[in-house]
Amino acid sequence: MSDIATALNGASFDGLVQVEELRAQGMITLRGDFSDSGLVKTITDLAEVALPGQRGAVMDGTRGLLWMSPDELLLLCTYAEAPFLLGKLEAALAGYHALAVNVSDARACFTLQGAATREVLAKLAPVDMSPESFGAGQVRRTRLAQVAAAFWLTGEEGAQIVCFRSVGEYMFNLLKTAAAPGSDVGFL
The missing domain is CATH 3.30.1360.120 (Probable tRNA modification gtpase trme; domain 1)
Known part of the structure; x- marks a missing residue:
């Protein structure tokens, strides 16, 4: 890299x-209603880390989820995997009122x-x-x-x-x- x-x-x-x-840090902004347990499960399953609480950061190796606001998370990953992870998220989030955007660059x-x-x-x-x-x-x-x-x-x-x-x-x-x-x- x-x-x-x-x-x-x-x-x-x-x-x-x-x-x-x-x-080269991979970062994906996620917006949505995080009181929706289905949405949360979809995100945490793909992110492979738990949902952080308010003003929380959950890190596990190169992956992390950061609480940015009540309806926004920042997913950290390697730079190389960000586009692939984004594709998986977009497919998995179909049907949810949610947004995922690669903001790495x-x-x-x-x-x-x-x-x-x-x-x-x-x-x-x-x-x-x-x-x-x-x-x-x-x-x-x-x-x-x-x-x-x-x-x-x-x-x-x-x-x-x-x-x-x-x-x-x-x-x-x-x-x-x-x-x-x-x-x-x-x-x-």
Whole structure:
């Protein structure tokens, strides 16, 4: 997959945390009435992960489902399988009032890795990043500075961020600034 062009071609930065653009992440937006148990079963069977609760993230290997709003989920998968999974979803969702769209090429994804991950995010997002309020298995759809984004913790020292590809370079620069050496504020 090294030939897949991303917003920043895999740019990275080492500071308080390692900031790295993910290469070629598969993403499918799903819209529908998730109170419909048939729709939920269809999606979770094909996604091979459980339905997340409100503001939840359920990850299992390369697959994940993220709660984005009461009627929207984001399905994560490998970039290569996104078109095939989309085809299966479209066929399985026939008859449901639902929508599935491959948004892989319309998004930029970044990872943060390091002990100051919560601090870097806290500088940019109006979210309580304390471990008591935000932990693994939760997702926030908010703004990082002025950029619409979603993020979730991948562990105690890691996070993943998704934003529109058109603001990918701006997001990377925001993350670099927030992770600049010597910029720690002692959040935790």
